[in-house]
Amino acid sequence: xxxxxxxxxxxxxxxxxxxxxxxxxxxxxxxxxxxxxxxxxxxxxxxxxxxxxxxxxxxxxxxxxxxxxxxxxxxxxxxxxxxxxxxxxxxxxxxxxxxxxxxxxxxxxxxxxxxxxxxxxxxxxxxxxxxxxxxxxxxxxxxxxxxxxxxxxxxxxxxxxxxxxxxxxxxxxxxxxxxxxxxxxxxxxxxxxxxxxxxxxxxxxxxxxxxxxxxxxxxxxxxxxxxxxxxxxxxxxxxxxxxxxxxxxxxxxxxxxxxxxxxxxxxxxxxxxxxxxxxxxxxxxxxxxxxxxxxxxxxxxxxxxxxxxxxxxxxxxxxxxxxxxxxxxxxxxxxxxxxxxxxxxxxxxxxxxxxxxxxxxxxxxxxxxxxxxxxxxxxxxxxxxxxxxxxxxxxxxxxxxxxxxxxxxxxxxxxxxxxxxxxxxxxxxxxxxxxxxxxxxxxxxxxxxxxxxxxxxxxxxxxxxxxxxxxxxxxxxxxxxxxxxxxxxxxxxxxxxxxxxxxxxxxxxxxxxxxxxxxxxxxxxxxxxxxxxxxxxxx
Amino acid sequence: xxxxxxxxxxxxxxxxxxxxxxxxxxxxxxxxxxxxxxxxxxxxxxxxxxxxxxxxxxxxxxxxxxxxxxxxxxxxxxxxxxxxxxxxxxxxxxxxxxxxxxxxxxxxxxxxxx
Numbered sequence: 001x002x003x004x005x006x007x008x009x010x011x012x013x014x015x016x017x018x019x020x021x022x023x024x025x026x027x028x029x030x031x032x033x034x035x036x037x038x039x040x041x042x043x044x045x046x047x048x049x050x051x052x053x054x055x056x057x058x059x060x061x062x063x064x065x066x067x068x069x070x071x072x073x074x075x076x077x078x079x080x081x082x083x084x085x086x087x088x089x090x091x092x093x094x095x096x097x098x099x100x101x102x103x104x105x106x107x108x109x110x111x112x113x114x115x116x117x118x119x120x121x122x123x124x125x126x127x128x129x130x131x132x133x134x135x136x137x138x139x140x141x142x143x144x145x146x147x148x149x150x151x152x153x154x155x156x157x158x159x160x161x162x163x164x165x166x167x168x169x170x171x172x173x174x175x176x177x178x179x180x181x182x183x184x185x186x187x188x189x190x191x192x193x194x195x196x197x198x199x200x201x202x203x204x205x206x207x208x209x210x211x212x213x214x215x216x217x218x219x220x221x222x223x224x225x226x227x228x229x230x231x232x233x234x235x236x237x238x239x240x241x242x243x244x245x246x247x248x249x250x251x252x253x254x255x256x257x258x259x260x261x262x263x264x265x266x267x268x269x270x271x272x273x274x275x276x277x278x279x280x281x282x283x284x285x286x287x288x289x290x291x292x293x294x295x296x297x298x299x300x301x302x303x304x305x306x307x308x309x310x311x312x313x314x315x316x317x318x319x320x321x322x323x324x325x326x327x328x329x330x331x332x333x334x335x336x337x338x339x340x341x342x343x344x345x346x347x348x349x350x351x352x353x354x355x356x357x358x359x360x361x362x363x364x365x366x367x368x369x370x371x372x373x374x375x376x377x378x379x380x381x382x383x384x385x386x387x388x389x390x391x392x393x394x395x396x397x398x399x400x401x402x403x404x405x406x407x408x409x410x411x412x413x414x415x416x417x418x419x420x421x422x423x424x425x426x427x428x429x430x431x432x433x434x435x436x437x438x439x440x441x442x443x444x445x446x447x448x449x450x451x452x453x454x455x456x457x458x459x460x461x462x463x464x465x466x467x468x469x470x471x472x473x474x475x476x477x478x479x480x481x482x483x484x485x486x487x488x489x490x491x492x493x494x495x496x497x498x499x500x501x502x503x504x505x506x507x508x509x510x511x512x513x514x515x516x517x518x519x520x521x522x523x524x525x526x527x528x529x530x531x532x533x534x535x536x537x538x539x
Numbered sequence: 540x541x542x543x544x545x546x547x548x549x550x551x552x553x554x555x556x557x558x559x560x561x562x563x564x565x566x567x568x569x570x571x572x573x574x575x576x577x578x579x580x581x582x583x584x585x586x587x588x589x590x591x592x593x594x595x596x597x598x599x600x601x602x603x604x605x606x607x608x609x610x611x612x613x614x615x616x617x618x619x620x621x622x623x624x625x626x627x628x629x630x631x632x633x634x635x636x637x638x639x640x641x642x643x644x645x646x647x648x649x650x651x652x653x
Contacts, residue, residue, distance in 0.1 A: 223551040224551045224552050224553060225551040225552065225553055225571070227551065258551065260551055423574070423575040423576035424576050426574045426575060426576055427553045427572065427574070427576065430572070430605070448636065451605075452605075452607055452640065455574065455607050456607060456608055459574065459575050459607065459608070459609050462575060463575070504608040504611065504612070504644040504645070504646070505607075505608045505609075507643065507644060507645065508607070508608050508640070508643050508644055511643040512643070
């Protein structure tokens with residue numbers, strides 16, 4: 001049994017007994033304490049058992065370059081002040097970088113005690129690295145206000161406590177990171193995709209099994225002129241950092257898309273922004289932009305897997321989008337934009353590699369399976385069958401899966417949209433009508449007149465139907481083989497027009513249609529507009 | 540100059556309104572779709588364009604894809620504003636469709652010179 005060196009050693013238990021107490025303490029603690037309480041308990045125990053004045057735990061911060069004071073006894077203010085030490089600097093920094101116990105027994109040594117601690121009266125220090133599963137997570141150190149030598153037994157004891165702490169810290173940061181990544185991921189994947197008249201959208205996001213969380217994302221959003229953007233991407237790497245980068249790319253993509261330009265131009269700008277603000281990060285992205293009519297789309301691929309397309313009555317196919325390098329790749333390139341006509345009922349499928357990559361299975365097998373599973377159906381049905389055929393039943397996937405399915409809706413007999421009775425809604429009504437009529441093959445001349453006539457009725461509702469409380473407008477367009485019947489309904493009360501240059505709406509409505517009728521019961525106003533159609537034939 | 544004008548117009552807006560001055564000629568260009576929602580923007584741009592030195596106001600509609608009666612009301616108001624200051628008024632770039640809508644609203648004599 002080694003002797004205990006240092007003052008006050010006589011009246012304490014021998015090392016074996018202390019070790020025994022420590023074992024029982026951690027066993028009991030395991031059962032019910034959270035990490036913070038466990039560290040506090042162990043720190044108190046260390047202070048008592050080793051008869052030291054101060055004890056502190058410093059943990060490695062997210063950057064991996066600094067230690068942050070996490071918990072302390074005797075020097076609590078250092079924790080409150082957020083004491084940070086660079087790795088390799090100061091006492092704790094040297095313990096962490098050298099990965100072995102260190103002692104400072106005399107306060108006058110160079111490379112000695114950190115000024116903050118010396119100011120607090122600390123004269124001797126012992127520190128041990130906290131290492132769990134080969135990863136350095138921090139430093140545990142103790143100190144005394146008098147000069148003291150720590151012996152091997154004491155060093156060994158402190159290291160044992162440190163090992164126990166390291167396991168607890170590592171487990172927590174793992175859990176904390178995973179739950180943070182999960183929360184971030186959930187906040188970044190749209191929980192609700194705003195309804196776009198004429199377009200159906202369904203999407204899935206499934207986090208991977210194991211630790212491979214974060215990095216995949218998708219987004220669907222509209223622009224003020226009626227363009228609809230669908231994007232999918234995969235950030236290289238995993239964990240919190242990948243999820244944060246993903247969030248930044250998503251925001252940048254929305255902002256640059258809002259500023260205008262082709263799909264390729266937008267990706268060029270996101271790429272430049274990433275190279276400046278997130279150097280070293282890379283991501284594959286596919287951006288597809290639908291025209292306001294939804295009849296045509298343009299896209300650009302930053303090294304992403306090719307989209308799949310299903311058209312009613314035809315075999316599904318893999319669309320060859322020429323891939324340019326991933327965003328953030330260490331060079332600038334011109335990015336190509338290609339276009340594609342989207343027939344009514346056409347279904348576009350965007351996905352990340354987690355859907356089609358399996359260990360030990362060729363990529364082509366899964367790409368083929370995906371193509372064969374894809375049908376020109378309702379996107380919710382399509383998503384469900386893709387997930388069931390490619391993911392369900394098989395062994396769990398390691399990687400995240402993101403899947404977006406978008407359909408240009410086929411022509412419907414009845415088409416309805418309800419919007420707030422505000423002037424900004426007039427554009428929305430026109431967009432919806434052009435999509436419905438375009439999908440049904442109505443001629444541009446008929447479409448222009450119907451859109452104008454319905455717009456006049458809707459403008460009337462915006463200007464006159466409601467008071468300050470506001471209300472809504474419902475537009476319904478029914479398409480027969482030779483006639484279109486549009487109704488514009490409100491639930492307000494008609495108010496007379498004021499001001500000059502008014503009253504031209506009604507003549508315009510009549511000039512653009514074959515018959516206009518207005519019903520005005522107490523419950524609101526319904527304007528019905530009928531027009532014979534020159535069908536250009538089903539598209 | 541308003542703060543709106545110092546910002547580049549969003550290319551995705553339903554209507555992009557821009558104005559320029561060339562000596563005594565002020566040109567207000569409308570691109571996109573002119574309905575009730577954009578009327579006020581057009582009127583305020585015209586008001587700002589009509590400074591003291593201006594003798595002629597041109598409204599360029601060559602980039603206009605859609606206009607309705609509320610939009611035409613804004614054009615007529617622009618004309619009234621110009622006339623009220625003894626500024627000559629002219630519409631340019633009137634497409635067949637816009638001319639058709641002007642005819643349907645009975646404004647051909649007011650807006651279209653022949």
